[in-house]
Amino acid sequence: MFKKISLSASFLLLLSGCGYQVMSDRDYLKQFVPIKGQAVTVVEKKGDISLRAKVFDSKSCNKIFKKNLIKKGIQPIQLSFENNGKDTYILRNSYIDAALVPTNRVAKKLHWNTSLICVPTAIVGLIFYWPLALVIVPSMAIGFSKSNKKINKNLKYNGLNTWGGDVEIPPYSKVSKYIFVDSSCQGFPFDVSVMCQESKELVTFSIR
Numbered sequence: 001m002f003k004k005i006s007l008s009a010s011f012l013l014l015l016s017g018c019g020y021q022v023m024s025d026r027d028y029l030k031q032f033v034p035i036k037g038q039a040v041t042v043v044e045k046k047g048d049i050s051l052r053a054k055v056f057d058s059k060s061c062n063k064i065f066k067k068n069l070i071k072k073g074i075q076p077i078q079l080s081f082e083n084n085g086k087d088t089y090i091l092r093n094s095y096i097d098a099a100l101v102p103t104n105r106v107a108k109k110l111h112w113n114t115s116l117i118c119v120p121t122a123i124v125g126l127i128f129y130w131p132l133a134l135v136i137v138p139s140m141a142i143g144f145s146k147s148n149k150k151i152n153k154n155l156k157y158n159g160l161n162t163w164g165g166d167v168e169i170p171p172y173s174k175v176s177k178y179i180f181v182d183s184s185c186q187g188f189p190f191d192v193s194v195m196c197q198e199s200k201e202l203v204t205f206s207i208r
Contacts, residue, residue: 053080087199
């Protein structure tokens, strides 16, 4: 009996992917920090403010987001602004001349499919040893649900919200945000602008 339970447990864990880890919020937010050399970087400087845009390829997409968003028609780009002047600049989605994908839609693309994983595992578990399945499957479902919530939180924190809300770039600071471009209806180049809060003038950068 013990051998049967052990084999059943091993099999259920194998089916579940053995791989979900519910990370802390801090560790999960760190997960989206790009790694050098894994993205095409565009740098442009206009006066006191400069923009470094990282355009991700499939490899860096898989590394950072754990899924290839490019295959799903979404091009991730990290916009990193450095303000070396005394003026404050404003970034908003209407200043980006591109078809942006809402971060909540991107999050759904990154979510674990709980039903697709848990239902087959439950069926096989019930065949081999149902008491163990009743313990493991609910735990898996809770774990995947927590991971999906962390993805939502991550994109809300790191992404540029498409429903509004200004992003301030204060004097002598660095600000970084992710944008997600619909590659099916938007190509390169496109412009990204920021507004000087004091003069109300737009400073425009081109991403190629």
